[in-house]
Amino acid sequence: MKETLSSVVIKQEWDIVGARQAGRQVSQELGFGSVDQARIATAISELARNIYLYTDEGQITFEEVRDIPKVGLKIVAQDQGPGIKDLSAVMKDGYSTSGGLGAGLPGVKRLMDDFDLESNESGTKVTAIKWAR
Amino acid sequence: MSSIESDMQNYKELLSQYLSTRDEAILYQAEQFSKQSIQQNISPDEIVNVHYEALEEVVPDMDERVRDSFQFLIETMISYGLAYQEHQVLREKQIELRSEIGVAANMQETLLKTTIPTHNSLDIGVKSVPAKEMNGDYHHFITDEDGNIGVAIADVIGKGVPAAFCMSMIKFAMESFLDNDINPQRVLDSLNRVVGRNVEEGMFVTMFYGYYDTTSHQFYYASAGHEPCYILRHDSGEFEEIDAKGLLLGVENLVSYEERQVDIHPGDLIILLTDGVTECRVNDRFIEQDEVLDIINQYAHLDAQEVVEGVFKYFERLQDFQLRDDFTLLVMKRND
Numbered sequence: 001m002k003e004t005l006s007s008v009v010i011k012q013e014w015d016i017v018g019a020r021q022a023g024r025q026v027s028q029e030l031g032f033g034s035v036d037q038a039r040i041a042t043a044i045s046e047l048a049r050n051i052y053l054y055t056d057e058g059q060i061t062f063e064e065v066r067d068i069p070k071v072g073l074k075i076v077a078q079d080q081g082p083g084i085k086d087l088s089a090v091m092k093d094g095y096s097t098s099g100g101l102g103a104g105l106p107g108v109k110r111l112m113d114d115f116d117l118e119s120n121e122s123g124t125k126v127t128a129i130k131w132a133r
Numbered sequence: 134m135s136s137i138e139s140d141m142q143n144y145k146e147l148l149s150q151y152l153s154t155r156d157e158a159i160l161y162q163a164e165q166f167s168k169q170s171i172q173q174n175i176s177p178d179e180i181v182n183v184h185y186e187a188l189e190e191v192v193p194d195m196d197e198r199v200r201d202s203f204q205f206l207i208e209t210m211i212s213y214g215l216a217y218q219e220h221q222v223l224r225e226k227q228i229e230l231r232s233e234i235g236v237a238a239n240m241q242e243t244l245l246k247t248t249i250p251t252h253n254s255l256d257i258g259v260k261s262v263p264a265k266e267m268n269g270d271y272h273h274f275i276t277d278e279d280g281n282i283g284v285a286i287a288d289v290i291g292k293g294v295p296a297a298f299c300m301s302m303i304k305f306a307m308e309s310f311l312d313n314d315i316n317p318q319r320v321l322d323s324l325n326r327v328v329g330r331n332v333e334e335g336m337f338v339t340m341f342y343g344y345y346d347t348t349s350h351q352f353y354y355a356s357a358g359h360e361p362c363y364i365l366r367h368d369s370g371e372f373e374e375i376d377a378k379g380l381l382l383g384v385e386n387l388v389s390y391e392e393r394q395v396d397i398h399p400g401d402l403i404i405l406l407t408d409g410v411t412e413c414r415v416n417d418r419f420i421e422q423d424e425v426l427d428i429i430n431q432y433a434h435l436d437a438q439e440v441v442e443g444v445f446k447y448f449e450r451l452q453d454f455q456l457r458d459d460f461t462l463l464v465m466k467r468n469d
Contacts, residue, residue: 093222
């Protein structure tokens with residue numbers, strides 16, 4: 001069963017906070033603990049900031065996923081930006097942290113349980129799931 | 134009970150004991166707890182959460198603001214947790230890389246192996262020790278069918294893996310030369326062409342090549358920009374510098390190296406070395422050349438191998454057992 005719970009458009013830096021807020025509310029409702037809530041919020045920040053920094057506009061969608069008996073939160077970050085040319089490079093540890101840009105996509109992968117990344121010239125889509133413990 | 138739950142229980146007990154006793158012994162156990170957590174890859178944000186949950190049970194009437202402040206603290210710790218995990222991964226990678234380099238270094242040692250020739254009129258000793266795992270210094274012996282001995286000592290400017298690659302190439306180039314064509318000038322002329330063709334700009338190799346005629350006891354030599362070498366005369370006890378003009382290998386394509394010769398008398402020592410010996414540093418000071426020669430002189434009465442071992446030990450100790458450059462010292466002593 002999949003259900004879209006909410007969706008946030010990312011255009012300005014301020015929207016990052018909006019996305020975090022929406023994500024936190026959803027994760028609270030799904031029963032995530034404090035640390036997981038904070039991790040999810042950080043993952044959302046990273047994804048939203050990538051959209052804000054590198055593209056004109058994108059959106060972050062939250063879905064509830066069930067894999068009985070587990071309940072999870074699925075975050076989809078989608079943009080119509082120029083795409084990422086070298087996917088392996090951005091997924092390498094140290095690629096973004098060394099430049100002080102934050103946790104980057106490897107960080108998102110660590111913060112969440114499942115992670116997927118698709119990118120071409122017409123945009124990038126990151127899908128990440130966190131399962132409630 | 135999973136380990137994190139049992140740790141959680143343990144943490145709660147430690148905390149409540151500490152709050153009532155303020156006992157140093159409990160703090161010591163907290164220290165143990167943190168070490169265990171590191172072993173189990175538990176990140177800082179997780180610890181803050183454990184503390185928060187324990188505190189809620191130990192202090193049920195906690196102020197709402199204090200409670201909320203933990204949410205705040207956890208949030209600030211998340212990135213530290215990520216950095217910590219990334220650090221773990223990088224550390225594992227480093228261990229992996231190091232073991233690969235270890236394998237490569239062993240391979241290099243096998244590839245570059247050379248046997249010290251035995252001849253009743255010459256006693257030869259060599260000590261070659263890399264600063265890092267892979268050696269950018271190189272030495273090689275060839276004996277022709279008349280029993281004359283060719284000796285090469287070389288240094289790649291630079292250290293580590295690239296230098297080692299370069300040395301392997303030089304070794305195979307030298308082996309491709311005919312065994313009986315070990316005339317110093319011709320060897321360097323040919324090697325210069327090989328290096329020029331195969332090595333990228335910016336990598337330089339210096340080499341000193343000598344040829345010891347075991348019948349006439351003349352030592353012929355040529356140098357491609359290498360450190361000057363020395364002869365310690367038995368009669369006078371004086372050092373004589375032996376050097377020949379020549380560009381570093383690979384700088385220019387058509388170079389003809391100068392060849393010189395010198396007579397070797399009974400008891401004389403021929404000393405070939407790399408700049409890891411002469412530019413040995415203690416703190417920020419380079420050791421003076423005289424100091425190097427003094428030390429060699431002190432050991433000169435011993436067997437050739439004992440001379441090089443003794444000199445190496447002296448400089449190793451002087452540099453606090455951390456070589457800054459590859460060290461190669463080769464001594465040939467004419468027997469009486």
